[in-house]
Amino acid sequence: MDKITRRQALGTTAGALTALGLAGVTAHAAATDSRAATTPAGPIDEVYQGRRIRITTDGGGHHGGHHSPGLPTVRIDGRELHVMRNADGTWISVVNHYETYADPASLARAAVRELQGAELAPFAPMGGTA
Template identity: 55%
Template sequence: MPALSRRQALTTAAALATAAARITAAPAPAATAAGHHDPHVPAPFDEVYRGRRIQGRPATGAHAHHGTGCTVLIDGVELHLMRNADGTWISVVNHYDPVPTPRAAARAAVDELRGAALLPFPAN
C-alpha cells in the first residue's frame, strides 16, 4: 500500500473539515421551539398599503421552490420575488431597484403599479 503524502493528508483533512462545516451550517427552520425567529426568513405581514392589500408569509408547498423563503401577495396575486446575494430583494415589477425586505418590495411594486392590477407571473 502506498504511503500517504503530507499534501494528500492535508487536502483530505481540509475537505473533511469543509464538509463538516457545511453540514453543521444547514439552514434552520423559520422558528425554533423557543419561538426565536430565523433572521434569514422574513417575518410575516398583512397590511393595506395605498388601498392595496399586501401579504407576506413563509413559503410552503409549491412556493417553496423559489428559494426565497417567503410568498408575497398583492390583492391575492403572487408577486414573484428574488433575493440578491447581498440580502436585498427585487421583484418582477421593480427589478432594478433592490430593497431591504419583502414588505418593502411589495410596497415598491404597489407604487410602481400606480393602481394597475398585478398579473400572475407564469411559472416555468
C-alpha cells in the same frame, strides 16, 4: 549581510496573498450564513395605498409549487408577486428588477407604488403556459 532572492520574495508574497484570500473567503461565508438566516419576522398582512399586502413564509404556492425553503410568498390583492433574493441579501421583484430593497415588505410596498393601481399579472415561468 544576507540578501533575499527574488524567488524568496515571490514565495513570501504568494503566501501572504493566499492567507489574505482565505481570510476573505471565510469572512464572506460567515456573512452569507447570517444573511440566509434573516427572514421576515412572522407573517405580514396590511393594507398599503388601498392594496392588501400579505407576506408569509409558510412555503405555500410560489410558481406552481416550486417554492424555495425560506423564501417568502408575497401577495398583492391575492395575486403572487415573484420575488428574488440577491447575493448581498437585498430583494428584487418582477415589477422592478433595477431597484433593490432591504426586505420583502419594503419591496411589496414599492411594487404597489409602481403598479399605480394596475392589477398584478400572473407569473408564468419560461416554457410554461400563461
